[in-house]
Amino acid sequence: MKKLVKWLLILLSVFVLIIGSYVAYVLVDYHRIPDNQTLTVTQKAPKGKLSTNHNYRIATYNIGFGAYLPDFSFFMDGGKSSWAKSKKSVQYAVSSAVNTIKKEKVDFALFQEVDLNGTRSYHVNEENLLTKQLTNYSHTFAINYHSSFLFYPLTQPHGKNTSGLATYSRYPITSALRRSLPISTSFSKYLDLDRAYAIHHIPVTNDKDLVLFNVHLSAYGNSDSIRKAQLAMLKADMEKELAKGNYILVGGDFNHNLKAKEGDKSSVTWAYPFPRSSLGDDFTLAMDSLSQAELENLANSARNTDTSYVKGKTYTVMLDGFIISNNIKVNHLTTKETGFAYSDHEPVLMDFQLLD
Template identity: 45%
Template sequence: MKKALKILLGVIVAILVVFGGYLIYLFASYDRLPDNMTLKPDNQHTQALETNKTYRAMSHNVGYGAYPPSYSFFMDGGKYSRAYDKETVKENMQGIVTTTKELEPTLAFYQEVDQDGDRSQHVDEVAWLQKHLPAYNSLYGQNYDSSYLFYPFTNPIGQAKSGLVTLSQAEITSSKRYSLPIETNFNKFFDLDRAFTVSRIPVKGDHELIAINTHLSAFTKDRSIQAAQLKKIFDVMESEYKKGNYVMVAGDYNHDVLGNSPEVFDTSKKRETWTHPFPKEELPAGFHLPTGKLAIEKIPSARALNEPYKKGKTYTTLIDGFLISDNITVKDVHVKDMQFKYSDHNPVYLDFSLK
C-alpha cells in the first residue's frame, strides 16, 4: 500500500514539475514586437495610382491554408488543431491564388498568413503568395511568433509565426507595423498578438493612399480590448485623413459588419463573441463602412468552425470588409461566394476610385 502511494505521489510530483516547467517556458519565451516598427516593402514596380480611375481592392482571411469545408477547429468547439497535411495547405493556398487572379484586384489584403507553423504544416505561405502572384509589390507584417502551445494534448496546435500580407500593383513607398492592445492575462497565449500595417502608396499629385491591413481579436471576451484596438486604428485613420490622404482599411474585424447578420443569414444561434455589431457610430468624421447590397445578396464572409461547413446549417456571418475615407468613391462592394472552399472566410472585394 505504501509503495503504491509513493508511486502515485511520484507521478503527481512529476506532472507538477513538467507543468510548472512548461508555464515557466511560456512566460519566459513570450515576447511582443515593438510598436511603431518600420517594415520593408518588396517592390517590383514603381507606378503610382491616379485619381478618377476605377480600381479594385480585395480582403481575404486565408485561415493559414488549413480550412477546407470539411474542417472544424478545436477552439470553436470542433475537432482539429492542425491542417490535415501539407498537401491540403498547398491546395488551399493555390485556390486562394487562383481566386485572387480571378478578381484581379489592384490591392489585395490577406490575414492569417503563416510564415511558418505546426498548424499549417510548415508551408511558407508568405513566400507562396509572393511567388505565385509576382505581378504585385508585397509587404509582410508579423502579427505574432507564438510559443509552442501544448494544447489540445492529443494533437497540440504547436508554434506559429503568422501575419498580414498586402499586395499592390502600385509602389509601396514605406510601411509600418503598429501593435494593438491585447489582454495581459493568460488569454494572451491563446488569442495571440495583434497588429496592423500601414502602407503608403503614391497617388499622382501631392497625396498618398494609406492602405491599412488588420485582423482584430476574436476569442477575447473582454470587449474593452476590441474597443481599444479599434480606437488605435481610428486614431491613425483620422490623422492621415487630416493630412489630405486617401485612407482605406481592410481586414477581419471580428465584428458584425452589417450589424444584423443573424437576421440576414437566417440563423437562430446567438451571437458569438466575435460577432458583436461593428460600432459604426464611433468611426472618425469623414469615414464610413460601405455595405452596398451585401444584406440583399446574403453571401457571408465567415463561418463558425464548430463543425464542417453545411450550407443553411452552419453559423455564418459577415465580419470582413473595408473602412473608407470620403475622398474615395465606392462603386460596388461584394462577397465572392466560394462556399468556404479554401478558407473559413470568403473574400470581400470593393471597386473604388480616388476623387
C-alpha cells in the same frame, strides 16, 4: 503498500515538475512584438502613381492558415481539429485561395492568417505561395504573432506558430509600418496572442497618398474594453493620415458583425455588431454605400467552425470588409462566393476611385 505510495508520490512529483516547467517556459518565452516596426517592402510593381477618378479593385481574404477546407472544424470554436489535414491540403488551400484573387485582376490584395512557419500548417511558408502567383506586385509581410509552443489539445497540440498579414500592390509602396494593437493582459493573451495592422503609403499623382491598412482585430478572449481600445487606436492613425489630405482605405478581418446594427444582440461571442458611430463623420464602412437590395444580396464572408460547413445550415456572418474616408467613392462591393472551399472566410472585393 508503502512502496506503492512512494512510487505514486514520485510520479505525482514528476508530473507536477513537468507541468510547472511548461508553464514557466510559456511565461518566460512570451513577449509582444514591438510597436511601430518599419516593414520591408519588396518592390516589384511595374506601374507608377495612382490617379484620381480611376477605378481600382481591392480584395481582402483571411485564408485561415490553409487549414479550413469545408470539412474542417477548429478546436477553439468547439470543433475537432487543431492542425490542417496535411501539408498537401495546406498547399492546396493557399494556392487555390490566391488563384481565386489572381483571377479577379485586383490592384491590391490584403491577406490575413498567413503562416510563415507553423506546427498547425506543417511549416509551409504560405507567403511564398502567395508571392509565387502574385508576380509584379510590390508586397510586405507583417507578423501578427509568433507563439510559444501551445501543448493543447493534448491529442494534437496547436504547437508553435508564426503568422501574419500579407499585402500586395500593383503600384509602388513607398513606406510600410506595423502597429501593435492593444490586447488582453489576462491569461487569454496566450491564446489570442498579438494583434496588429500594417499601414502602407502608395503615392497619388496629386501629391497625396493612398494609405492602405491591412488589419486583423481580436476574436478570442477579447472584451468591450479591448474592442474599443483597438478601434480607437486604428481610428487615431486614420485621422492622422486624413489630416494630411491622404486617402484612407482600411481592409481586413474586423471580427465584428458588419451587417448588424449597433445595439443588436449577438448570437455568438466572437462577432459583436460593429460600432459604426465610432467612425465619426469622416469615415464609413464601404458596405454602407450599397443600396438595400445590394445589401440583402451581399453574401456573408465568414462561417462558424464548430462543425464542417453545410450550406444553408452553418452559421455565417459578415466579418470582412473595408472602411473608407470620405474622399473615396465605392463603385462596387461584393463577396466572392466559393462555398468556403479554401478557408472559413470568403474574399471580399471592392471597386473604388479616389476623388479630386
